[in-house]
Amino acid sequence: MAIGAPKVTPTLKNFLATYLPASKSSKKQKFALGISDAKLGPELFSDTGITAVHNDTTMEMIRGIRMHYAKLLQNLTDAEVTKAQLGLGHSFSRTRCATDVNRQDKPITQTIALIEQMDKDINTFAMRLKEWFAWHFPELTKIVNDNTIYARIVDLCDARRDNLTEDLKEEIEQIVLDEEKAAQIIDAVKISMGMDISDQDALQIKKWAERVTELMTFRETLSEFLKQRMSAVAPNLQALIGEIVGSKLIAHAGGLTNLSKYPASTIQILGAEKALFRALKTKGKTPKYGLLFNSTFIGRAGAANKGKISRYLANKCAIASRIDCFSEYPTAKIGESLRDQVEERLKFIASGTKPRKNKEAMEEVLQELKQEGLFYGDNAKKVEATAAGNDANEDETDEERVAKKSKKDKKEKKEKKSKKEDKEEKKSKKRKRSEVEDDSDDEDAQALKEAAKTKKKSKSK
Incomplete structure (x- = not known):
């Protein structure tokens, strides 16, 4: 713990107390304690x-x-030293994992990385499925564009176009969510120009369609899990830009604490580092947005205003991430108010309607949180102290209150008199110093004149 944190543990304190000579103060210390970690010094002191x-x-x-180490100590071998080092390494890594600040962010980073990888894989797998089944039923690719619906229809018909009959029309409608498309699929089966396939090929296509649909359902469960984790870890960031973009920002920054330490200008170009350094090398235009481009706000803005909205959105993301990181009981209400502010900014750029000021929006949210008992402000202790003082004052009589006021007035008068006397003393000291300096200057001038006269007399002689 002392190496990882760094903190002064009781075992370290006892070790230093037993093996180091006692000293009354640090100035009278007769030894020097060397440490390998500079951060441990203030804790030790x-x-x-x-x-x-x-x-x-x-x-x-x-x-x-x-x-x-093995040569300096007796009855100690190199094998025992290596064992001790291995045990120390295991215990150090164990404590680091237990006291990791980003332990709540790890599921978010892993989940969003897995979702991105699965999106790529599902797209390639669905493309293979379409190419494979298009030899048998090519008209289906023109009617159905969605990959999930396509794979479910192939699984429903057992990779045989002849099975798509009127008996399965209701099930097809449930998958396609459109009566016209279901009728088009059934009509296309009658005039299909695809070739016939064997039973073995149909079996393999069906298995592949089942696997693709399983991957798609698993991807949906992952997105639900990500939504739950983001609502628990960073609810304001999720309410502002959504769980997908928010989790990408957290993963790219290396954790919510790192993201909260970033300025808004860094958050604005997160994910566009290559374009930024290329622009710096070639002295071209720097990128206006990185991962924030996936947000709906930038997509809704015009081409000329995308940079303004991305800068404004990055400011709000910085505020939301800091609130999520450093607040004890974070809620999504501040993130919702920040999202409303971005909406107002979009309307202001498009139509010219003036948005609310940030101060007004934050005051409204804080009033709601105060009513719910989730925010007390910076003056919680002062409020409690004044409430306790008011309760005590109610029990006092009028005579006691008058006596207390007179005492306070006397104290204030004494303090004012003492301050005036101090000022007068300082002024008198300054005057004396100036007089002494003037006298010394006059004496120096007279001495210089006399020395000049003596020199002239000596030259004349």
């Missing part, structure tokens, strides 16, 4: 009062001790 040293010589000494 605050807990034990020992000043530590971290420089090149200490690092060299620690390296030498680690190298020749």
